[in-house]
Amino acid sequence: MKDEFAFIRSIQPDRHHQPTVVAGIGDDAALYDGEDGWHEIATVDTLAEDIHFSRKTMTPYQTGHRALAVNISDIAAMGGRPVFYLVSVSVPKAGTWREEELQEMYRGMSDLAAKYEMDLIGGDTNATYDKLVVSVTVIGRVEKGVKLLRTNARPGDTVFVTGPVGSSAAGLQLLLDEGLEAEKENKRAQAHQTPMPQVQAGRIIAGSGLRTALNDISDGLASEAHEIANASGVAMELEWALIPHELDGEERQKEWALFGGEDFQLIGCAGENDTEKLRQLFEAEGLKLYPIGTVTEGTGVWLTDGKERTRLDKGGYNHFT
Ligand SMILES: Nc1ncnc2c1ncn2[C@@H]1O[C@H](COP(=O)(O)OP(=O)(O)OP(=O)(O)O)[C@@H](O)[C@H]1O
Ligand SMILES: Cc1ncc(C[n+]2csc(CCOP(=O)(O)O)c2C)c(N)n1
């Protein structure tokens, strides 16, 4: 396998049997018609030991939190409310995970689930040889007609993000260097270990009724910007000075903020005036929205830093490159 994104394109069915599908493969989560004025939302993401987490970077409790959080984040990117979750756990035969540690992982999930009144309704238990794999499916819902798809960006739109990027990558580096003994109160370590999905932000955007393209930032700001630009057939001009981060003085700040990923903030595009309306709606609920650039005609993502304007590579995380 050379490129996960090319692989996904290669297995995408060219038609659906079910007329209720609103959006299948190609967005953060699938949308299909449900009952009583709702779209159902379904999404699955997996964490594999030593790929997404290690015993050195995360406790079992944090692994559970994160496994659910990354999925809730995809529901947030569709503007939805998470409702149910199912968990498949593949436990190493090597005995590297004790039963109590796995229960602790579930506690990390259920504490986060309680915040959203989500219920665990099923899953699967099986084995691997030597690494833990945990896969979570989340079902959510959003009001019928709300489609915050990657295809929604238009030239003239403003590009925005919902919060600082790069902290998770900085935290990962700290944890790889210092292990779990890195200061417990360290904000970067926490950004990496217990990311908070931006459900409230997604709900405000869904409630606004404004045409918006939305993605959560799992693979990195640049990569997600490319996902929206490609899906919408547009280009993007981003401004480094506008991109929020908490990495002042760090040599690797640009790399972490643009390509680090796993911050689970949302990146979106909406009309210029609509973005200002969204910003005000966010402000009324004590949240921030940061304009970071504009959508233009053409292809690619560009970054201006002072006088320099360069093409921003998709970069970011790709499981096979
Ligand atoms: N192996 C697969 N089989 C079927 N559909 C897939 C597969 N892998 C990904 N997809 C679909 O492809 C789209 C993009 O998936 P991707 O995992 O890149 O998005 P994401 O979950 O938002 O990002 P991330 O996994 O980086 O958090 C989604 O619609 C997803 O459901
Ligand atoms: C121990 C360890 N090493 C490296 C990383 C970095 N990392 C792994 S997967 C990923 C992208 C998101 O994954 P996906 O696309 O599957 O959602 C990133 C940035 C980590 N989290 N832990």
Ligand SMILES: [Mg+2]
């Ligand atoms: Mg996503």
Ligand SMILES: [Mg+2]
């Ligand atoms: Mg995924």
Ligand SMILES: [Mg+2]
């Ligand atoms: Mg990914």
